[in-house]
Amino acid sequence: xxVILALAAPSLxxxxxxxxxxxxxxxxxxxxxxxxxxxxxxDVVAGSYAECIDTNGKSLLITGTSGSASTTLAAAGxxxxxxxxxxxxxxxxxxxxxxNATQRGVYVLSSSFTGDDLVFSGLGSSSSHGNxxxxxxxxxxxxxxxxxxxxxxxxxxxxxxxxxxxxSESAFNGNYAVYxxxxxxxxxxxxxxxxxxxxxxxxxxxxGGAIYAGATDTVTSNASVYTDNWxxxxxxxxxxxxxxxxxxxxxDTFTGNHAYYWTSGYAGGAIYGFSANAISxxxxxxxANYNYYGADIYMRDGGALxxxxxxxxxxxxxxxxxxxxxxxxxxxxxDSDFASGYAVYSGGDLHL
Numbered sequence: 001x002x003v004i005l006a007l008a009a010p011s012l013x014x015x016x017x018x019x020x021x022x023x024x025x026x027x028x029x030x031x032x033x034x035x036x037x038x039x040x041x042x043d044v045v046a047g048s049y050a051e052c053i054d055t056n057g058k059s060l061l062i063t064g065t066s067g068s069a070s071t072t073l074a075a076a077g078x079x080x081x082x083x084x085x086x087x088x089x090x091x092x093x094x095x096x097x098x099x100n101a102t103q104r105g106v107y108v109l110s111s112s113f114t115g116d117d118l119v120f121s122g123l124g125s126s127s128s129h130g131n132x133x134x135x136x137x138x139x140x141x142x143x144x145x146x147x148x149x150x151x152x153x154x155x156x157x158x159x160x161x162x163x164x165x166x167x168s169e170s171a172f173n174g175n176y177a178v179y180x181x182x183x184x185x186x187x188x189x190x191x192x193x194x195x196x197x198x199x200x201x202x203x204x205x206x207x208g209g210a211i212y213a214g215a216t217d218t219v220t221s222n223a224s225v226y227t228d229n230w231x232x233x234x235x236x237x238x239x240x241x242x243x244x245x246x247x248x249x250x251x252d253t254f255t256g257n258h259a260y261y262w263t264s265g266y267a268g269g270a271i272y273g274f275s276a277n278a279i280s281x282x283x284x285x286x287x288a289n290y291n292y293y294g295a296d297i298y299m300r301d302g303g304a305l306x307x308x309x310x311x312x313x314x315x316x317x318x319x320x321x322x323x324x325x326x327x328x329x330x331x332x333x334x335d336s337d338f339a340s341g342y343a344v345y346s347g348g349d350l351h352l
Contacts, residue, residue: 018044029053029062029073036060038089044096046070052079052100057087064095068119077101081134085111093118104131108138115142124151126178130158137161145170152177155184155212156202162188168195178205180212180240181229187214187242194221199238204231207272208240209257216244216277223251226270234259235298236272237291243275251283258290266291267324268298269315276302283309290316294324294351295341301327310336318344320351 016032019025026032030051032042038059046066052075053062064071073096075082082100085091086109097119098105105120106113113135124131131150133140140163147170150156156175159165165183172182181202185192192213199210209229213219219239226238237257241247249271259266269289273279279299286296295315299305305325312322321341325331331352338349 013039013041015041015043018042018049020047033058033060044071048072048074050074050076052082052084054084055087055089055091057089059090061092062094067095068097068117071095072097072099075100075103077103080104081107083107085109085113087111092116097121099123102128104128104134106133108133108135108140110137112139113141115140116144118142118145120145120147120150120156122149124156126151126153126176128152129154130156130184132156133158135159135163135165137163139164141166142170143168146173147171147175147182148173150175154178154186155180155182157183158186159184159190159192160186160188162190164191166193166195167197170197172197172199172202172210174200175202176204180204180208181210183211184208185211185213185217185219187217190214190217192217192219194219194224196223198225198227199229200225200227202229204234206231206233207235209234209237211239212236212242213240213245213247214242219245219247221247221249221252225253226255226257228256230258230260231266232260233264234266235274236268237289238270239272240268241271241273241276241279244277245273246277247271247273247279249281249284253285254289254296255287256289259292262291263318264292267293267300269295269317271297273299273302273305275300278302278304278306280306281308281310284311286310286312286315286322288314292318294320294322296322298324299326299329302329304330304332307333307336309334312336312338312349313340315341317342320347322349324351
């Protein structure tokens with residue numbers, strides 16, 4: 001009986017150490033992955049690692065033990081993806097700065113990925129999708145992540161095929177994409193949840209300086225800050241919602257979001273909904289946003305716009321200084337304050 005119990009006992013997770021200076025440890029992260037089994041931990045000492053890694057279907061916890069300031073995965077453009085998680089595994093990556101020249105940081109396919117204390121800087125090109133992270137039919141949770149100075153066709157983070165993206169206590173700064181400067185959700189029922197995250201000076205050629213949500217996607221934003229995000233020819237300086245998409249914003253702050261050519265007929269300095277299912281804003285602060293139509297919120301041919309307990313100040317537009325609604329949308333505004341708004345033609349605060 002004792003033999004049977006011993007055979008049935010689960011194996012304990014091993015911890016493998018990556019340290020090029022220690023002959024008893026692994027010299028590279030890839031070597032440690034090759035030697036590991038699912039459920040293992042890989043601890044990586046401080047240093048720069050010139051490699052691309054693929055977890056090859058193994059569920060692993062990979063940790064830079066000294067944190068992102070001291071540990072770099074330096075793919076140097078040698079591969080399309082610095083990190084590949086694409087065979088149904090569950091992977092946690094903590095404490096790395098990821099560089100990969102004009103290529104991508106992390107690729108996740110039909111898998112689960114958790115990232116903590118990660119830095120992505122200067123990744124991608126204007127022809128890429130998701131220079132920091134690309135997720136397809138996957139679940140991704142990011143905490144304490146910084147994404148800056150990236151370049152993409154669609155989003156520094158790109159999600160598609162009913163992916164679920166959660167971002168908390170993170171920062172997106174100075175990223176560019178043709179659409180969706182920081183985050184692009186590609187339609188088909190993706191979920192984006194953003195908590196206590198800052199988006200500043202992200203920009204796009206067209207729509208969604210910070211976030212672009214495609215058809216039937218759902219965006220939830222809580223206690224986050226959107227500052228000076230913009231598009232050259234731009235609707236939705238901060239957030240753009242396409243047909244059937246929804247936004248729930250709670251305790252967010254929107255400041256200085258706009259279109260670069262704002263006098264040329266663009267709409268929604270902060271938020272734009274085109275045939276959006278619903279926009280719900282509660283406890284938000286809007287200040288100094290500007291665009292041609294609706295400096296703060298523009299909703300066209302949509303479902304329901306609900307605004308409660310929010311403040312709108314120093315907005316500027318040609319029409320609908322703060323909020324502009326056109327088409328068959330229903331509007332419910334309660335317990336909210338509008339001050340110091342300006343419209344060149346009509347609707348200093350509201351154009352309904």
